[in-house]
Amino acid sequence: MQMPEPDQAAIAARPRLLEGLRRIVPADSVIADDASLGAFESDGLTAYRQRPLATVLPETVDQVAAILKLCQDLGIKVVPRGAGTSLSGGALPLADGLLLGMAKFNRVLDIDLENRCAVVQPGVTNLGVTQAVQDLGYYYAPDPSSQIACTIGGNVAENSGGVHCLKYGLTTNNILGVELVLMTGEVLRLGGRHLDAGGLDLMGLVCGSEGLLGVITEVTVRILPKPQSQAALLLAFDAVEAAGACVARVIGAGIVPAGMEMMDRPAIHAAEDFVHAGYPRDAEALLIVELDGPEEEVAESIAEVEAIARTCGATSARVSGSEEERLAFWAGRKAAFPAVGRISPDYYCMDGTIPRARLSEVLTRMNEMSARYGLRVANVFHAGDGNLHPLILYDANAPGELERAEAFGAEILTLCVEVGGVLTGEHGVGVEKRDLMGTMFDxxxxxxxxxxxxxxxxxxxxxxxxxxxxxxxxxxxxxxxxxxxxxxxxxxxxx
Amino acid sequence: MQMPEPDQAAIAARPRLLEGLRRIVPADSVIADDASLGAFESDGLTAYRQRPLATVLPETVDQVAAILKLCQDLGIKVVPRGAGTSLSGGALPLADGLLLGMAKFNRVLDIDLENRCAVVQPGVTNLGVTQAVQDLGYYYAPDPSSQIACTIGGNVAENSGGVHCLKYGLTTNNILGVELVLMTGEVLRLGGRHLDAGGLDLMGLVCGSEGLLGVITEVTVRILPKPQSQAALLLAFDAVEAAGACVARVIGAGIVPAGMEMMDRPAIHAAEDFVHAGYPRDAEALLIVELDGPEEEVAESIAEVEAIARTCGATSARVSGSEEERLAFWAGRKAAFPAVGRISPDYYCMDGTIPRARLSEVLTRMNEMSARYGLRVANVFHAGDGNLHPLILYDANAPGELERAEAFGAEILTLCVEVGGVLTGEHGVGVEKRDLMGTMFDxxxxxxxxxxxxxxxxxxxxxxxxxxxxxxxxxxxxxxxxxxxxxxxxxxxxx
Structure with a gap:
């Protein structure tokens, strides 16, 4: 991964940048000393690190506008940052750029039940939105794994997903309006509290634009009533292909699970060793299928999914009998990433998406690649969406392993595109998949x-x-x- | 409504255009005689009429590409047309342009249950998609009133809605991929059968772009399992404000009706006189609330909506006891437009959208305007979405009435924007609202x-x-x- 040569003129303009910033925001909102800048040198993709020229933490839209205009005038690049949880390096600083942290934009501005929406600042965490409305019986549907930390502004920038996006859609399906500031300092308000507006859909274009079009300063999100009940089904299979076929059959039968997650044997073992969720160790693949809605509907759908799973060769099926048991089913899945971190010095999390009907085939071919590259792979992913998250296990201290892991990852993503899928489901392109864009787009x-x-x-x-x-x-x-x-x-x- | 002066050079190039077209498609696919062109001179907004230079009806993507490239080379404009049901004049021909009819693109190419989608050509009707999958237990959710006639290509161009978009979203929420041809003849494929792709979301931008960006030649739509049961509630109120408040309260209570439609007294009377649906003639406003899902859930929600309606002053509430009765409730709503056509020589259908919580206020102000303009207005609309369809009643033969109706309509739309809404919910901007774009966008x-x-x-x-x-x-x-x-x-x- 190569970044362009730093612009020496921008680096030379740093003193003017700092002076300008301190006229716009209080002095303690400008971070310029090297030690403090270390805290911002990478995001969730920690393989890449770069300290910025400076970090600024504005707290009003006017300040954001003035900062961008200043940078435009001085010819200095800007990298916006939410919580810095990006897994594709979306918030990786530039050596010749300012890092614009939106952490102080952390207020919920309005909760509007009659229009079924909430207006929040971009630095509010994903979970914070749900927390603001849950006592009223509502929640915000997209739920990335990082939801405790990641912010709504970052979610809009990356069009983030999560377990429940199978039923409820990605970020783009759950927002009504955004305010953003352009490099000129111009403030654009797109959408609102209403249905799709006339004219060209700039809001749709901004969602998933990874901080390349503007800096988001306000988001109006849809909120949903909490489901009346939830239940989960834990299905074991003796082959990943059988589990993959089960996913496609459930969807093909017209059932809409709230989430449908898959784990393969390495992931099952790592999770079981870590949190003792009670997963069957002899399974080659596990599906967790969650249904939500009225109790009767959930019970009926659970029975239907179980019957389909049996025809696909499921070796065991357990239904959560209580809320505690449902959460226990999820405990292993939610701890899967750190669990894999315990069995390998390093791992590389991929994010390809494929048409669901090709799941079995892609999993088989990934296992062949794993043997060829001599690197283990653990799979924990949103099977219902066809959104794969293969974790490639490697040791950064073993010479050549990082490069091998990167090559393996690139081959997986190329395969995803080859079967009619895409490079990313929810992590964005960032710097990570930037050089693979050519496999997908001409x-x-x-x-x-x-x-x-x-x-x-x-x-x-x-x-x-x-x-x-x-x-x-x-x-x-x-x-x-x-x-x-x-x-x-x-x-x-x-x- | 003014169109630009026709380009004389383009008109002079007509013989070369016809000659070029006849090299690309069979001779009977080029329509050039004045009488036959009359069939294409307007769309659903019949107030405006214009014959095109010619109409061409290609049947392959290669032909579309060759036609566009020909027009680009000759400097001739192109207006794409689906079924011509646009209510905003989106398919109104240009005197100096070719009309490109997509009627021959009428095949369903693939039904893919495992990926829960269907691939169709743009000339397939909206209802045709549902008909292609209904025996398998599926349907296509967006359902514009014109669904028997309107085509999927036109639905994508206008980001069409319908009664069920309250729960299931607009066209943009129900498509996965599109193929379109640019003026150069270049073919772009956007999206696919998978989750949101990486990069900038050009598919989102194309949806609702009203034929200004490219000519759509294929659409991949999401299909949904048919709901297990449906029931409808007919609620009468003695004031439109009370009905408006009820809509906001139902949504605010966390209920998600499949549809929630409102009719006011003039619309109720017109419909009742026409189809004898059994609507209460003494009501000032009627709400039809449809719930779908498992029977138990529907029954519970119906009871909840009824209770809310009582607190909002509903004077009567009837629940459909059978499928026949449910369809009877809808019969009046579905016939409302032609019913209004019976009581007035002409009417003008508006399409503003407002935040739901402002419904009562906007209805009141619209009645004040009606008195001021001396023109009756009948309201039949998607109340749950905040998507208004005021029908302004006028007589085109009475001097000045059309102009007064247009001014009244413009004032309604300006009010929609003023309260935080937009100029269009589902009909598009077209020529109709073009000159009002400045009230909404700077x-x-x-x-x-x-x-x-x-x-x-x-x-x-x-x-x-x-x-x-x-x-x-x-x-x-x-x-x-x-x-x-x-x-x-x-x-x-x-x-």
Whole structure:
């Protein structure tokens, strides 16, 4: 993973940047000493580290606007950061850029039950939204594993998912409005508390744009009534292919589980050794299927899923008989990542998504790759969504293993694309998958996307080096606008 | 409503256009005689009529690509058309443009239950998708009133809604992938059969883009299992404000009806006179609330909604005791538009959307306007979504009435925006609301949207004159790309 050469002019402008920032925010909101900057040098993808020119922590929209305008004037890049839990390096600082931390935007501004929404600042945590409305009988549906820490602003930037997105959708399906500030300091308000607006859907475009288009300063989220009841089913299989087939059959039968998660043998053992959830150690694959809704519906669906699982060769099926047991089923799944961390010095978490019907085939081919690369892989993932999270186990201190793990990961993602899937389900592209974008999009596709970026941020000041494998001067992409009367597309350089 | 002056060069190029088209498609797929072109001169917004240069009816993607490239080369504009049911004039032809009819793209290409989707051509009707999967126990959720006729391609272009969008979302929430052809002939495939892809969300941007970005040639839609049971509740109120308050209270109580429709006294009377649905003639407002799901859940929710309605002053409440009775409740609602057509020589159907909590207030103010303009208004609308469809009753033969109806409509939409709503819920902007875009978006917002248009269609060949109140040369919008080193936004002309 290579980042562009730092811009020496930007580095030279650091004193003017610091002076400008201190005119906009209180002095203690500007972090410039090297030791303190260490706290911001990486996000959830800790393999990559870089200290920024400085970190600033504004607390009003006006301050954000003034900071961006200052950076635009000084020619300094900006990396926005929520809680820094990105697994794709989305908040990785730039050596020649300012890190703009949104941690102080942590207030819930309004709870509006009649319009079934809440208006929150971007630094409110994902779980914080649910906590703000749960006593009223509501919750916020998307639930990334990092939900205790990750923020709504980051969720919008990455279009985050979670276990319950199978039934309730990703972030993009659960927001109504956003406010964002452009590099010029201009404040855009998109959407609101209403149905889809007229005109081109800029809010949809902003969701999942990974901090490349603007800095989000307010989000209006949909909230949902809490389900009347929940139950989970723990299904064991003696082959991952059988579990994969079961997932597709359940979906194909018209059942909509609230979540449907898969763990393979290495993940089961790691979790069981760690939290003693009572998982069957002899299983090759485990499915946790959660149903929610009225009790009668849940009971009926659980029986249906169990019957399908039997036809797919499930070797055991347990239904949670109480809320405690349901939570126990989930305990192992929720502890799976740290559990894998106990059995391997390092692991690399992938995030490919495939059409559900191809699950079995992809799992089989991943096992073949594992043998070929000589690296173990543990699978813990959102099977119902077709969203894989293979954890590649390696030892960063063993020479060549990191590189082998990266090559293995790239081959997995390439396979995902090959079967009709995509590079990412919920972690974003960031720096991690940036150089693989070419496996999924051709030069024309990427130029199209980059032209959107240019329309928001023509000087590539916001989070450059993320998402796009190469950055082009917007004037190149815009050449078609200049030579009118000629065919525009053949005129676009084919990179 | 003014359209730009026709381009004489394009009109002069008509013989070359016809000759080129006949090389691409069979001769009987090119419609050029004036009488036959009459069939295409307007869409669902029949107040506006215009014959195109010609109509072409391709049946393959290659043909669409060749036609667009031909028009790009000849400098001829193109208006795509599905079934022509647009209520905003989205498919209104241009005097200097080709009408590209997609009626022959009428095949269901694949039904894929394991990935819970169907792949269809854009000319398949909305109802046709449900018909293709209903024997398997599935359906397609968005259900515009025109669903017998309107096509999926048009639904994507307008981001169409319907009664059930309250619970199941608009078109944008129910599609997974689209294929579209750009003016250059380039074919873009966006999304697929999987979760949200990485990179910028161009599919989200295309949905609702009203034929301005590309011509849709394939759509992958989500399909849903049919609900186990359905029941409806007919609630009468002696004031529209009480009915409006009831809507907000039901939503605020955490209930998610499958649909929640409102009719006011003029609409009730018109419908009752027409289809004898058994509606109470003494009511000032009627709510039809539909619940779906397992029987027990539906029964419980119906009781809850009824209790809330009583506290809001409902004067009567009837629960459908059978499927026949449920359909009878809907019969009046479904016939409401033609029923209003019986009591007035002409009517004008509006489509504003407001935050639900402002319903009562907006209905009251609309009645005040009705008195002031001296024009009756009948309301039949998706109350649960806050999506209003006021029908303004007028007589086109009475001098000045059309103009008064248009002014009344504009005032309603301006009020919608004023209370935090938007100009359109599901009919699109088209030519109808084009000149009102300025009440909702400022010059900067519109320039932002138009820059997206420029990135897809820099020469404004696709459906120009729709959505944007004014068209700018893309080079003007792109000026910021050329003068680098300067602040980009102040450089954008403020129109």
């Amino acid at each position: 030069a024309g596709d990427l130029a199209h996307q980059e032209r959107m970026k240019c329309a928001f941020d023509p000087d590539h000041r916001l989070n450059p080096g993320k998402m796009f494998p190469e950055l082009h001067r917007c004037a190149e992409l815009g050449r078609m606008h200049i030579h009118r009367g000629q065919m525009p597309f053949p005129d676009i350089p084919r990179f | 010059a900067g917002d519109l320039a932002h949207q138009e820059r997206m248009k420029c990135a897809f269609d820099p020469d404004h060949r696709l459906n120009p004159g729709k959505m944007f109140p004014e068209l700018h040369r893309c080079a003007e919008l792109g000026r910021m790309h050329i003068h680098r080193g300067q602040m980009p936004f102040p450089d954008i002309p403020r129109f």
